[in-house]
Amino acid sequence: MNRLLLCYSLLLTTLLLSVQALAQTPQRQPTPNDTLKSPRVLPDNRVMLQIYAPKASEVTVVGDFLSVMKPLNLTKDANGVWSVTVGPLKPDYYTYTLTVDGVRTMDPKNPVIKQGISSLENVMALPGAETVFEDNRPVPHGEMRQVWYQSKTLGMMRRMHVYTPPGYEKGNTKYPVFYLLHGGGDDDSGWPTVGRAGFILDNLIAAGQAKPMIVVMPNGSMPLPPSSGMPNQAAMQQMRALFAQELLNDVMPQVEKQYRTLTNRENRAIAGLSMGGFQTLDLTLSRPELFNYVGVFSSGFFGATIDEAETKYASVLNDASFNKNKKLFWIEIGKDDFVMDANKKTLALLDKHGIKYQYKETDGGHTWTNWRQYLHEYAPLLFR
Numbered sequence: 001m002n003r004l005l006l007c008y009s010l011l012l013t014t015l016l017l018s019v020q021a022l023a024q025t026p027q028r029q030p031t032p033n034d035t036l037k038s039p040r041v042l043p044d045n046r047v048m049l050q051i052y053a054p055k056a057s058e059v060t061v062v063g064d065f066l067s068v069m070k071p072l073n074l075t076k077d078a079n080g081v082w083s084v085t086v087g088p089l090k091p092d093y094y095t096y097t098l099t100v101d102g103v104r105t106m107d108p109k110n111p112v113i114k115q116g117i118s119s120l121e122n123v124m125a126l127p128g129a130e131t132v133f134e135d136n137r138p139v140p141h142g143e144m145r146q147v148w149y150q151s152k153t154l155g156m157m158r159r160m161h162v163y164t165p166p167g168y169e170k171g172n173t174k175y176p177v178f179y180l181l182h183g184g185g186d187d188d189s190g191w192p193t194v195g196r197a198g199f200i201l202d203n204l205i206a207a208g209q210a211k212p213m214i215v216v217m218p219n220g221s222m223p224l225p226p227s228s229g230m231p232n233q234a235a236m237q238q239m240r241a242l243f244a245q246e247l248l249n250d251v252m253p254q255v256e257k258q259y260r261t262l263t264n265r266e267n268r269a270i271a272g273l274s275m276g277g278f279q280t281l282d283l284t285l286s287r288p289e290l291f292n293y294v295g296v297f298s299s300g301f302f303g304a305t306i307d308e309a310e311t312k313y314a315s316v317l318n319d320a321s322f323n324k325n326k327k328l329f330w331i332e333i334g335k336d337d338f339v340m341d342a343n344k345k346t347l348a349l350l351d352k353h354g355i356k357y358q359y360k361e362t363d364g365g366h367t368w369t370n371w372r373q374y375l376h377e378y379a380p381l382l383f384r
Contacts, residue, residue: 032079038109039124046087047126049096051107054080056100063096064367065089071099091128092369095121095194114194116185117221123194132203133376134196139206140166144198149254153246158219160251161192162259165205165212174260176267176383178215178293179247180375181276188219191375194368200376210380213269214259218251220276243279244286265325269382271295273371274339278302281346284329285313288322293382295330297374298366300342301349309349317353328381329357332374334364 033052040048049061051074059082060071066086074082095114098105106113112123127135142165151158165175180197182190191197197215204210222239256263270291272280277299284294301309316322333343350357360377364370 032081036081036109038107041126042085042087044088045091045126045128046085047089047124048083048085049074049098049107050081050083050109051098051100051105052081053100056082058101060099061096062099063094064369065094065096074098089126091126091130093123093125093131093134093194093196093372095123095368097121115187115189117187119185121194134200134203134372136199137203137206139202141202142166142168142198142205144192147254147258149250151246151250153242153250154223156223158246158250159188160219161188161217162255163192163198163201163215163217164259165214166202167212168214168260172260173212174262175212175214176269177255177259177261178213178269178271178379178382179251179291180215180217181220181270181272181279182217183272183274183276183298184221187221188217191217195375196372197375200372201379204376204379211383213379213383214255214261216251216255218247220272220279222246240279240282244283247283248287248290265290265292266327267292267383269293269295269328271297271330271375271378272299273297273374274299274366278305285309285316288316288319288325292326293328293330294326295328295374295378296332297371297378298333298337298339298343300339300344300346302339302342306342306345306349309346317349317355323354323356326356327384329355330360330378330381331357332360332362332377334362334366334370336363336365337370338366 031052036050036052038050040050042048051059053059059074061074061084062069062071066072072084072086074084076082098107106120107122110122110124114121114123142163145162145164147160147162148157149160180191182188197217201210201215205212220243222242255261268291270280270283271294277296278301280294280296281299281301284291310317331347333340347359362370362373
């Protein structure tokens with residue numbers, strides 16, 4: 001009995017001490033950050049961005065929803081909440097980044113991000129009829145896989161994303177392969193995330209507008225060469241050569257070994273945006289036997305590369321059989337794109353040598369808003 005009383009006494013003492021400790025613990029004061037929401041899509045398709053930063057003296061935002069990539073100032077209220085309203089915007093997916101007192105900052109209320117090789121950006125969705133082609137809809141879905149492989153070219157483990165179409169796991173069909181390249185500053189996660197590539201392909205295939213295909217999204221960003229006083233142009237040439245070598249000697253063999261692929265050029269396509277478009281041009285004009293379908297988005301031969309292109313690719317540019325072996329050579333760019341000059345010089349070079357291509361200019365500039373549309377237009381043309 002005494003033992004039981006002792007146990008009750010110890011339990012009561014423990015509870016009293018716990019209540020006393022809790023009462024003495026300072027309670028956190030609520031702040032506006034507790035209920036803050038950002039981004040907030042308003043009924044008229046304007047969007048409010050907000051961040052709680054009571055001690056900050058300046059907050060700005062940049063994003064691809066701005067016609068000019070100039071920082072936009074946020075305004076601080078009496079509660080320490082900074083905000084700005086943009087738009088109205090066309091329904092789409094947009095990226096943006098905040099800067100707080102000179103420090104690049106993610107929106108802490110928005111967990112959706114786009115990853116690059118050295119930076120992050122927030123992604124916000126503004127749904128509407130215009131985004132149906134890229135939305136996650138109730139249709140059969142393929143799989144987006146992260147595939148790690150040993151790169152003998154670079155002596156390291158590397159990652160690529162591979163999309164397999166709906167039904168791939170249940171059958172034994174072999175599929176054509178589309179190599180889809182990202183732009184500078186990004187890695188292989190660009191097209192699967194902000195590029196919406198998997199959802200775009202799912203929706204096209206479900207509607208019968210594109211043939212089922214395997215889509216390979218490699219990491220086109222090469223390790224920077226060691227600092228050796230090498231001119232920037234020479235460094236770029238080295239990285240371009242490394243990309244081609246890794247794609248041909250590591251990525252393509254890995255894909256053709258691991259997946260059920262059709263391995264002739266009639267069943268291979270390639271396309272890329274910006275840097276990836278430049279890489280596409282390089283591969284197309286140096287190894288024309290590899291791909292029957294070529295897409296160049298918002299790109300061209302940049303800077304001094306246009307001066308060397310005519311010599312470097314002379315044998316292909318002057319080969320009359322080039323046009324016969326290309327079912328599609330598609331070039332597309334926005335009218336306000338800052339690489340338009342490089343694009344025009346590239347077209348002039350192709351025209352000079354009688355290289356046939358299809359060309360389209362759209363509104364807009366160097367943004368994912370355009371590149372998702374370009375993929376949506378290009379994929380249905382493949383393997384027909």
